[in-house]
Amino acid sequence: MNTAESQFDKVAEEYDFVNALLNDYSFSLSNMFPEKGRALDIGCGSGLLVEKLASYYDEVIGIDISNEMLNLAKSKRQLTNTVYLNMNAEQLNFNEKFDFIVSRTTFHHLNDIPSVIQQMKELLNEEGRIVILDNVSEVETPPTYVYVLGAIQDFLPHCLKFGMKNAIRVFKHNTSKSWLEHLASDKYLSEQDYYDLYGKLLPGCQFYNMGWAMGVVWIK
Incomplete structure (x- = not known):
């Protein structure tokens, strides 16, 4: 069990409560691929965004490394067109492709963002969309x-x-x-880091600075 997995297992129930109460998923939803199809949520947690996407897509798959989070997702937000899998974001393993791949506040936990982005691009259908929303900070790990x-x-x-x-x-x-x-183990990118890293990995992507987070949208 890695550090992030064990940490999220410990706080799963309360994390789900807080996120269900506070989180706004409008950025991800407003940038969806416009047609029915298949969607993937990387770092789905307890399935809050998966549940919302299920109203728009024929199939939605959510992956996470925390079994406790996935158990909450399955018990609270399992629908006929949703699937929850324990899978490491850095080792995506799918035979099918997707029209929409989304990730919210997960990428700052990854060790190799370029590798993950490359895997996402390979899993995306033509004209499909990648939408990433993650924390931004000029201080890599705030006290x-x-x-x-x-x-x-x-x-x-x-x-x-x-x-x-x-x-x-x-x-x-x-x-x-x-x-x-x-939180003490998190490492955030600065605004310039986003432009440098994602601008290179996802040529032509659009950036949205929302203060606490940066949004990245790319169309294949």
């Missing part, structure tokens, strides 16, 4: 206190928007030892 301060600053707005009970649960997750240990 722990930054995340704690962020959780404190978000607490009151979360109370007003989601209620005290939910806000407390979000705060406890975001400041938990397991989650902070995970």
Whole structure:
């Protein structure tokens, strides 16, 4: 079991709750391949985006390395046209191709992004789309206190928007030892790193800076 796998196994239930409450998937959905077909979500976690994509595609496959996350996906978001697989993003193993390949907040966990991008391109049908959304930071690994301060600053707005009970649960997750240990191992790209790396790997791709994240969209 690698580090990311064990870390996500530990926080799966609370991570699912927080992401179901807070995450906005509009970027991925607004950049979908426009026709029915097959979609792949790399780093699907507990299946939140897979479930949404299932309304648009004939088949959606979600892969992740955390069994606990996949168990949540199967128990909460298994549909007739969804498949969840334990698979390492750096070793994609499919016979079929896809019309839409998406990944949200997963790429900063990868050791070899160029290899993964090449595999994605090979798995993509002509005119298919790759959409990647991942964290961006001028500091490769922000110090722990930054995340704690962020959780404190978000607490009151979360109370007003989601209620005290939910806000407390979000705060406890975001400041938990397991989650902070995970964040301490993350390594983020800067904005310029995105332009340099993805601009080379996905010629002609479009970039979208959303503050906390960078979005990358490429059409084959």
